[in-house]
Amino acid sequence: MDHSAQFRRESSGELTLKPSPEAAALAAAYRKNPTPGRSWPAARVKEEAITRVAAAGGDTSNHQLVMSECALQFGQYRGKTFKWLLSNDVGYASMVLAVHQREREAGDTTQSAVMSNKDVLLRYACLFPDMVAAISERRVREGFGTQAQEDQVLVGFGKYATMSFKDLYEATDRDRKGFIKWMKKQTARPGTKMETLQKYIRRTDAEMLSGSVSPGMNLT
Template identity: 85%
Template sequence: MDYSAQFRREATGELTLKPSPEAVALAAAYRKNPTPGRSWPAARVKEEAIARVAAAGGDSSCHQLVLSESALQFGQYRGKTFKWLLSNDVGYAAMVLAVHQREREDGDTTQSFIMGNKDALLRYAGLFPVMMAAISERRVREGHGTPAQEDQVLVGFGNFAAMSFKDLYEATDRDRKGFVKWVKRQSSRPGTKMELFQKYIRRRDAEMLPGSAPPVAASSSAPEEEPSDEALLAVVSHMDVSGGNYVGLNLPFNLRILCYCTFICPTGLLYVI
C-alpha cells in the first residue's frame, strides 16, 4: 500500500490541474444537491483512516499512510480521501490550500474541525514537492506569493519545463543561461508561464544589482583641517600679551602652536600663514 497520490501530468511534466472525469461528476452532483454534511473532529478522522489502512493490509503505524487515507471534511468532495483528491483534482486542492496557507500566515489560529482538516491536508500535500509547487504558483498568480514560493514555481515551457524558476535562473551551464537570456527578450501574453517567469527574472536581476557603497566614516587619525586666516586672527586678538597665555579659550593644538609663534615673533603670523 502506497501513500503517494497518483498525480496526472501534462506533456510538459507539470501536474494536470483539471479535474478527472470522476471528480467532474462528483462536483456536478454536489452543485445539484449541495447538502452540507457533518464535519468530524481530527481524532475520529484519524481513527477512520487507520481502519482503512488496516483493511487494505497497510501499516497503520505509518503516519504518511494514515494521512493519505484521511477523509475531507468540507466542500464538494467531502468524504473522499486526501490521496483521492490529489489524484483527481489538483487544481481544487491547490486553490483550497493556497487560501488556507494565507489565512494561517495572516494570524488565523482557528481550530475548528474544518480548519484542522485543512491543516492535515496541507501536511499531506507537503509530502510532494510538485504539489507544493502548484500551491506556490496559485499564490503567485493571485499576488500573494512569497519570494520563496516564487522560487518553487515550475517553468512549464520549453526544454526546461520541469525545472523550478530558482533552479533555472541560478543554473551556470551555457544552455540554461542562454535560455534565460532568450526568455528575457521575448514578448509574452498576459497570464502565461513565460510572463510569470519574466517577472521572476526581473526581480532576481534587480536583487543582483550592487547596492550603493555605505559612506566611509571619517578616521580619527585624519589630519586636522588647516585653520583659516580669519580663525588665526581671531585667536590672536584673545591672547594675553603679558605671558603668551590664552584667555578662557579651549583651542586645538595646531592653533595653540601658531598663536604661540605669533606672540613670540610678531612677524611670525605672516610666515606661518
C-alpha cells in the first residue's frame, strides 16, 4: 500500500488539471443536488483513515499513508480520500489549496472541521513537488503568488516543459540561454503559460539590472 497519488499527466509531462471521467460525473451530480453533509473533526477523520489503512493491510504507523486515506470534509468530492482527489482532479485540488494558503497567510486561524481538513490536505499535497508547483501556478495566475511560488511554476510547454521558471532562467548552458532569448522576442497570447513566463523573465531581468538579485541567487 502506497501513499502516493496516481497522477495523470499531459504529453508534456505536466499534471493533468481536468477532472477524470469519474470526478466529472461526481461534480455534475453535486451541482444538480448540492446537499451539504456533516464535516467531521480531524480526530475522527484520522481514525477512519487508520481503519482504511488497516483494512488494506497497510502500516497504520505510517503518517503519510494515513494522510492519503483521510476523507474530504467539504465540497463536491466530500467523502473521497485525499489520494483519490490528487489522482482524479488536480485542478480542483490546486484551486482549493491556493485559496486556503491565502486565508492562512492572511491570519485566519480558524480550527473548524473544514479548515483543519484543508490543513491536512495541504500537508499531503506538499509531499509531491508537482502539486507544490500546481498550487504555486494557481496563485501566480490569480495574482496572489509570492516570489518563491513564482519561481516554482513549471514552464509547461516546449522541450523545457518540466523545468521550473527559476531553474530555466538560471541555466548557464547555451541551449537554455538561447531559449530565454527566444522567449523575450515572442508575442504571447494573454493568459497563456508563455505570457506568464515572459513576465517572469522581464521582472527577473529588471531585478538583475537593479542589483537586487544576483545570478544563481535563491529568490526564496
